[in-house]
Amino acid sequence: MPEMHFRVRFPDGETVDCYSPSYVIEDYLREGERYAVSDFLQRTRTALNIASERVRERYGFSCSSALDQLAAIERTVSGLSPDQLSEPVQVLEFKKHGARDARAKPAPAEHHTVIVVGAGQAGLSVSYCLRQRGIEHLLLEGRKVAHSWREERWDTFCLVTPNWQCQLPGYPYAGADPKGFMLKDEIVSYVQGYQQAFDLPVREGVMVESLTERAGSEPARFELKTTQGVFTAEQVVVATGCYHKASLPEYVGEIPPHIVTQHSSRYRNPESLPDGAVLVVGTGQSGAQIAEDLHLAGRKVHLAVGPAPRCARRYRGRDVVEWLADLGYYDIPIEQHPNREQVRDKTNHYVTGRDGGRDIDLRTMALQGMKLYGPLTTVKNGVASFKPELKQNLDGADAVYCSINRTIDAYIEKQNVTAPVEPDYVPPWEPDSEPTTLDLASAGIGAIVFCAGFASDFSWVKPPVLDPRGFPLHERGVTDTEGLYFIGLPWLHTWGSGRFSGVGRDADYLAEQIEGLLAPRPEVSDHLGSSRAPRHT
Numbered sequence: 001m002p003e004m005h006f007r008v009r010f011p012d013g014e015t016v017d018c019y020s021p022s023y024v025i026e027d028y029l030r031e032g033e034r035y036a037v038s039d040f041l042q043r044t045r046t047a048l049n050i051a052s053e054r055v056r057e058r059y060g061f062s063c064s065s066a067l068d069q070l071a072a073i074e075r076t077v078s079g080l081s082p083d084q085l086s087e088p089v090q091v092l093e094f095k096k097h098g099a100r101d102a103r104a105k106p107a108p109a110e111h112h113t114v115i116v117v118g119a120g121q122a123g124l125s126v127s128y129c130l131r132q133r134g135i136e137h138l139l140l141e142g143r144k145v146a147h148s149w150r151e152e153r154w155d156t157f158c159l160v161t162p163n164w165q166c167q168l169p170g171y172p173y174a175g176a177d178p179k180g181f182m183l184k185d186e187i188v189s190y191v192q193g194y195q196q197a198f199d200l201p202v203r204e205g206v207m208v209e210s211l212t213e214r215a216g217s218e219p220a221r222f223e224l225k226t227t228q229g230v231f232t233a234e235q236v237v238v239a240t241g242c243y244h245k246a247s248l249p250e251y252v253g254e255i256p257p258h259i260v261t262q263h264s265s266r267y268r269n270p271e272s273l274p275d276g277a278v279l280v281v282g283t284g285q286s287g288a289q290i291a292e293d294l295h296l297a298g299r300k301v302h303l304a305v306g307p308a309p310r311c312a313r314r315y316r317g318r319d320v321v322e323w324l325a326d327l328g329y330y331d332i333p334i335e336q337h338p339n340r341e342q343v344r345d346k347t348n349h350y351v352t353g354r355d356g357g358r359d360i361d362l363r364t365m366a367l368q369g370m371k372l373y374g375p376l377t378t379v380k381n382g383v384a385s386f387k388p389e390l391k392q393n394l395d396g397a398d399a400v401y402c403s404i405n406r407t408i409d410a411y412i413e414k415q416n417v418t419a420p421v422e423p424d425y426v427p428p429w430e431p432d433s434e435p436t437t438l439d440l441a442s443a444g445i446g447a448i449v450f451c452a453g454f455a456s457d458f459s460w461v462k463p464p465v466l467d468p469r470g471f472p473l474h475e476r477g478v479t480d481t482e483g484l485y486f487i488g489l490p491w492l493h494t495w496g497s498g499r500f501s502g503v504g505r506d507a508d509y510l511a512e513q514i515e516g517l518l519a520p521r522p523e524v525s526d527h528l529g530s531s532r533a534p535r536h537t
Contacts, residue, residue, distance in 0.1 A: 002022065002023050002096065002097065003019070003020065003021050003022070003096075003097040004019075004020050004022075004023055004025060004026075004094055004095060004096045004097060005017045005018060005019055005020070005094070005095040005097075006018050006020065006025050006029060006091060006093070006094050006095075007091075007092040007093050007094075007095070008040075008089055008090065008091050008092060009089070009090045009092055010076055010077075010080070010084075010089055011037065011080055011084035011085070011086075011087035011088065011089065012079075012080060012081075012084050013143075013147075013151045014076065014142070014143060014207075015092070015143070015205065016072075016073075016076070016207065016227060017095075017205070017227055017228070018044070018069050018072075018073065018227075019065055019066070019069045020047065020048060020051050020066060020069070021051050021052070021054070021055050021063045021065060021066050022050070022051035022054050022055075023096065024047050024050050024051050024054070025044075025047050025048075025051070025094070026094065027047065028043040028044070028046060028047040029043055029044070029047070029091045030091065031091055031092070031093055031094055032090075032091065032092075033090070033091050034088035034089065034090045034091075035088055035089050035090075035091070036088060036089075037077060037080065037084075037085050037087075037088070037089055040088075040089040041073065041074070041077055044070065044073055045070060045074075048066045048067070048069060048070045049066075049070070051063060051066045052066040052067055068209075072209060072227075079245050079457075081246050081248050081252075081261075081262075081263050081266070082248065082252050082253065082261055083260065083261050083262050083263065083266060084266070107229060107230075109220070109223065109229070109230040109231055109232045110229065110230070110231045110232070111219075111220055111231070111232045111233065112136060112137055112138045112231065112232075112233050113135060113136040113137060113219075113233065113234050113235070113518070114130060114135060114136070114137035114138075114233060114234065114235045114236070114237065114514060115137065115138055115139075115140060115222070115224060115231055115233040115235075115236050115237075116130075116137060116138070116139045116140070116236075116237045116239050117139075117140050117208050117211070117224070117236065117237070117238050117239060117240055118139070118140075118141065118142075118238070118239035118240040118241070118488070119139045119140075119141035119145050119195065119200075119202045119204070119239075120145075120146070120147075120148065120191070120239065120240075120241060120488065121168060121191055121194070121488075121500060121503055122239040122241065122487045122488030122498075122503050122506075122507070123139050123141075123237070123239030123487070123488070124139070124145070124168070124191070124194055124195055124200055124202075125168055125169050125487075125503050125504050125506075125507035126237050126239060126487060126507045126510060126511060127139055127198075127200040127201065127202075128168070128169050128170050128171075128194075128198055128200065128504075128507070129169060129504075129507045129508045129510070129511035130511050130514065131198060131200065132170075132511075133511055133515050135511070135514060135515060135518065137201065138201050138203060138231075139200065139201060139202045139203065139239075140203055140206045140208055140224070140226065140231070141202055141203065141204045141205070141206065142205070142206065142207035142208070142227075143204065143205070144204050144205075145191060145192055145195050145202055145204065146187075146188045146191040146192050148241075148243075149184065149187045149188050149191060150184075150188045152265040152266075153184050153265075154184075154264075154267050154268050154269060154290060154293065155184065155268055155269045156183075156184075156269070156293055156354060157183070157184040157289075158181045158182060158183045158184065158352070158353045158354055159181045159182045159187065159353050159500075160181065160285060160351055160352060160353050161181075161321055161353075161499065161500070161501065162178065162179050162180065162181065162319055162321055162322075162353075163175060163177060163178050163179070163180050163181065163182055164178040164179065165321065165496075165499070165500060165501040166182070166190060166500040166501070167500060167501055167502075167504055168190075168194050168500060168503070168504055169504035169507060169508060170198065171193075171194045171197060171198075173190070179319065180353075180356065180357075181353025181354070181356075181357055203228075205227075205228070206226050206227060206228045207226060207227045208224050208225070208226050208460060209225045209226060209227065209460060210224070210225045210460050210462060211223075211224050211236060211238070211460060211461050211462060211463070212225075212462045212463070213462070213463045213481065213484075214232070218234075219234045220232035220233070220234070221233070221234055221235070221483055222234075222235070222236045222483065222484070224236070234483060234517075234518070235483040235484070235485070235514050235517060235518075236483065236484050236485070237485045237486070237487060237510060237514075238458070238461060238472070238484070238485065238486045238487070239486075239487050239488050240488070241488045241489070241498070242454075242456040242471070242488075242489050242490065243453070243454035243456070244454060244455065244456055244457040245454060245455045245456075245457055246263040246264075246265050246266075246450075246454055246455075247263075247450075247452040247453050247454055247455050248261075248263060248450055248452065249376075249378075249450070249452065251378045251379050251380070252379075252450070254378070254379050254380050254381075255379050255440075255448060256382050256440065256441075259440060259445055259446065259447060259448060260273060260274055260446065260447040260448070261447070261448050261450065262447065262448070262449050262450070263449075263450050263451075263452075264282075264286040264287070264290060264449060264450065264451040265454075267290055267449050269293070269297075270293065270294050270297035270299050271297075273294075273299075273446065273447040273449075274446040274447055275446055276300075276444045276445060276446025276447070277299070277300035277301070277302060277443055277444045277445050277446065278294050278299055278300070278301055278302070278445070278446065278447050278448070278449060279301075279302045279303075279304070279376075279384065279438070279440070279443075279445050279447075279448045279449070280294065280301060280302070280303050280304070280448075280449050280451060281304045281376045281448065281449065281450045281451060281452065282304065282306050282308075282450065282451035282452050282453075283303065283304075283305050283306050283308045283350060283362065283393075283397075283451075284306070284308045284347045284348060284350060284451060284453065285308075285348050285349075285350050285351075286451040286453075287303070287306070287308075287350075287449075287451030288308070288310075288350035288352075288360045288362070289350070289352055289354070289360070290449055290451060291303045291362075291365070291370065292352065292354070292360060292365070295365055295368070295370055300369070300371075300444070301365075301370045301371070302370075302371045302373065302438060302443065302445070303362065303365075303370055303371065303372050303373065304373050304374070304375055304376040304384075304386060305362060305372050305373065305374060305375070305389075305390055305393045305394065306347070306375050306393060307347070307375075307389075307392075307393050307396055307397075308347040308348070308349070308350055308393075308397065309346075309347070309349045309350075309396070309397050309400035309401070310349050310350045310351060310359075310360065310361075310397040310398070310400065310401050311349040311350075311351050311400065311401055311404050312351070312359055312401060312404065312405060313351050313352070313353075313357045313358050313359050314357070315404075315405050315408055315422060316408060316409075316412065316419040316420055316421070316422055317419050317420045318419070319357070320351075320404065320408070323408045323411065324404075324408075326411070327407070327408075327411055329495065330494060330495045330496050330501060330502065331494060332494060332495070333493055333494055334491045334492075334493060334494065337491075343491055344489075344490050344491045349400065350397075361428070362394065362397075363394060363427055363428050363429040363430075364428055364429070366429050366431075367428060367429045371435075372390055372394075372431065373386040373390055373435050373436075373438065374386045374387040374388055374389035374390040374392075374393065374434065374435075374436070375387045375389060375393075379440070382439065382440050382441055383437055383438065383439050383440065384437065384438040384440060385436060385437055386435065386436050386437070386438070387436075388434035388436055389434075390431050390434055390435070391430070391431050391434065394427075394431070398425065398427060401425060402424070402425055405422075405425070456470065456471055457470075458470055458471070458472060463479075463481040463484055464480075464481070465479040465480065465481050465484060472486045472489065474486050474489075474492070476492065476493045476506070476509060477489075477492050477493070477506055477509070477510050478510070478513055482517065483514075483517060485510050485513070485514070487503065487506050487507060487510055488503060488506075492506055493505070493506050493509070
């Protein structure tokens with residue numbers, strides 16, 4: 001039977017090559033057309049069921065590949081946010097193939113010694129370390145290199161850690177502003193430049209749908225089913241991070257439809273939102289920075305303040321990151337951290353690198369007209385309700401801010417360091433009440449930006465390496481399933497494990513474990529990679 005692929009772009013920006021065992025797709029979709037999500041789902045559901053039935057009529061069995069493709073489309077749609085569900089799916093192109101006997105054996109799986117799933121900074125770092133050891137491997141990237149940095153950050157986004165901490169293995173930052181903070185486009189260039197500098201073997205547009213263990217199938221121990229066929233590998237590194245699905249509250253469906261609702265990963269700039277005031281929900285790094293972005297643009301901002309901590313940008317003559325590096329904080333292994341059980345789940349401190357870096361003080365912005373509330377609990381009949389915890393959360397953030405400063409003070413005194421003295425922080429504003437409701441219409445709210453983080457989704461990883469919450473169980477990235485690893489997770493080993501500063505150390509460790517499992521092999525020629533690294537400029 002004739003086969004085809006139809007490439008579509010979903011509202012979340014994901015581009016997928018979908019499979020059909022029949023040209024019947026052409027009866028329901030057209031190249032270049034846009035379809036409402038519900039309409040697209042109904043059309044593909046009908047077409048793929050017809051295609052599967054045609055295979056059954058001809059060969060006596062239905063087409064599992066068509067039904068698997070339909071299930072994959074349905075999973076993608078189920079993961080879209082309410083805002084994304086209001087945007088269209090675009091059919092980009094059709095690719096037709098010749099007739100094939102459905103009873104014929106499928107194409108053989110493509111085998112590699114090691115497969116790395118994900119080509120962000122974590123996956124690329126593993127690739128570099130494997131290349132240095134002469135270990136054959138392939139990276140599978142569902143979208144494009146640096147996709148999250150490019151497509152899931154707002155226009156003024158910048159790092160909150162100084163550029164000198166960008167230490168991808170073999171590719172340290174070597175630009176003109178080591179104490180500055182890379183902007184969004186510079187981060188994308190840094191990550192893309194890393195892959196290009198070493199010609200790391202990335203195959204883009206390949207989404208892994210399942211990872212399974214093949215009993216008794218050495219050396220092809222693992223099987224990966226993807227949107228581009230089946231792959232096998234002796235060892236696998238999962239480098240997809242843990243921020244997979246935008247988190248939105250259940251009550252989002254209660255928000256009046258004329259109000260634009262948006263997750264922080266979809267926010268781009270103040271001009272992209274409709275006129276009117278904006279309610280920002282959450283004060284982690286994204287929430288605090290987006291609230292500031294809107295505030296600086298002159299928008300009226302209402303901010304639901306959560307329990308996130310904050311820290312100073314600079315203290316006693318230096319960036320706080322420099323002091324903490326001297327204190328050895330960034331090198332503390334998770335096993336030695338005093339809050340080992342909680343630290344992986346803690347919200348990051350809010351601060352910014354914007355315009356050279358500065359504190360984010362919500363109290364100061366309140367003096368300038370921003371309206372602050374406690375955490376948002378629900379929206380019903382056009383009224384937002386908040387917990388009466390504004391003062392508690394402001395005080396808690398300031399307590400952490402002051403505690404970090406006191407730690408630095410103690411270090412300066414103990415080491416007899418010469419540093420300027422700074423006065424203690426004095427809150428410039430205190431809430432005179434605990435507002436618990438906000439009538440969205442009366443306040444002129446035109447948009448709500450939810451900065452509630454992301455949920456993990458490792459459901460495609462089938463070996464028994466996940467805890468009851470579905471999160472990886474590991475010791476420094478090594479699981480109990482021999483040959484299966486994770487990297488790029490928060491506090492996988494140290495504070496820097498999920499960041500540019502420390503992921504290289506984790507990658508080198510995993511590459512060492514991978515090498516230890518491989519059988520002895522002849523020396524590899526230099527063309528697989530020089531030990532001398534180019535510098536990033």
